[in-house]
Amino acid sequence: MNRANPESGDLEAWQCRKRYNGQTPAKEIKIVVIGDSGCGKTSLLINYKDGKPANHKDYIPTIFETYNCLISNGSSTFKLSLHDTAGQEDFEGLRTPIYSDVDVVVACYSVDSQPSLSNIIETWIPEVQNYQPDVPIVLVGTKCDLKNQLSHDQLVTEQEELEISSQIGHTVMGHLQASAITGENVKKVFDVCASVMAEKLSNVAPVAAQPAASKPAVNKSSKTASQDKGGCCVIV
Ligand SMILES: Nc1nc2c(ncn2[C@@H]2O[C@H](COP(=O)(O)OP(=O)(O)O)[C@@H](O)[C@H]2O)c(=O)[nH]1
Numbered sequence: 001m002n003r004a005n006p007e008s009g010d011l012e013a014w015q016c017r018k019r020y021n022g023q024t025p026a027k028e029i030k031i032v033v034i035g036d037s038g039c040g041k042t043s044l045l046i047n048y049k050d051g052k053p054a055n056h057k058d059y060i061p062t063i064f065e066t067y068n069c070l071i072s073n074g075s076s077t078f079k080l081s082l083h084d085t086a087g088q089e090d091f092e093g094l095r096t097p098i099y100s101d102v103d104v105v106v107a108c109y110s111v112d113s114q115p116s117l118s119n120i121i122e123t124w125i126p127e128v129q130n131y132q133p134d135v136p137i138v139l140v141g142t143k144c145d146l147k148n149q150l151s152h153d154q155l156v157t158e159q160e161e162l163e164i165s166s167q168i169g170h171t172v173m174g175h176l177q178a179s180a181i182t183g184e185n186v187k188k189v190f191d192v193c194a195s196v197m198a199e200k201l202s203n204v205a206p207v208a209a210q211p212a213a214s215k216p217a218v219n220k221s222s223k224t225a226s227q228d229k230g231g232c233c234v235i236v
């Protein structure tokens with residue numbers, strides 16, 4: 001999908017508006033990114049916003065301001081409204097207002113942190129579902145570049161990832177691994193969010209969602225292709 005910031009007034013946004021013939025976005029999609037502190041939420045959002053890989057030396061703000069951009073799959077154009085939960089990880093009372101009217105939740109864990117994966121099911125999903133029981137979830141294993149650097153026992157296992165996904169159940173609409181350092185799958189995370197909404201609006205089961213929504217499984221073809229490049233797998 002193509003994207004541009006409609007408010008920035010920059011060349012890309014102008015080209016985007018021109019390409020869509022001034023078309024009004026079909027819907028604003030509110031996306032909230034949750035997960036343990038340090039798992040890489042802000043980096044993921046910054047990578048998506050800037051369209052380039054993050055650098056370890058880059059300054060990562062604690063708070064990522066709400067960011068709006070247009071995204072189009074050719075037939076529909078959406079305005080994405082991206083919300084970080086920066087700095088609020090330890091304060092549930094501060095977080096809960098953000099769940100109001102959320103359309104899609106991006107739930108992040110880091111592939112080098114088993115506790116961050118466990119907390120998806122122990123903390124994050126129960127909290128979100130307390131406010132929005134049926135909200136679609138896109139599960140994201142962040143920092144997947146570390147899979148090439150760390151030993152097997154320093155990483156969460158695929159079995160553990162699939163178990164958490166299956167425990168969440170039918171609201172998981174996609175399960176990916178991404179890296180804000182290499183940029184692997186970052187755009188895809190938000191493409192999946194938009195396609196979930198597009199399908200929801202057209203009342204058809206999301207294509208990308210079907211395997212994860214029924215029974216999470218590794219997409220063998222994606223995995224093989226990306227592993228060939230030494231990249232990250234897509235678990236949808
Ligand atoms: N290797 C690696 N490190 C990352 C990645 N994303 C974030 N980090 C690092 O993880 C730390 C926490 O990132 P941040 O985005 O602030 O996490 P947040 O607290 O969840 O928002 C920072 O030191 C980042 O440089 C990634 O994709 N790969």
Ligand SMILES: [Mg+2]
Nearest residue numbers: 042062086087
């Ligand atoms: Mg942050």
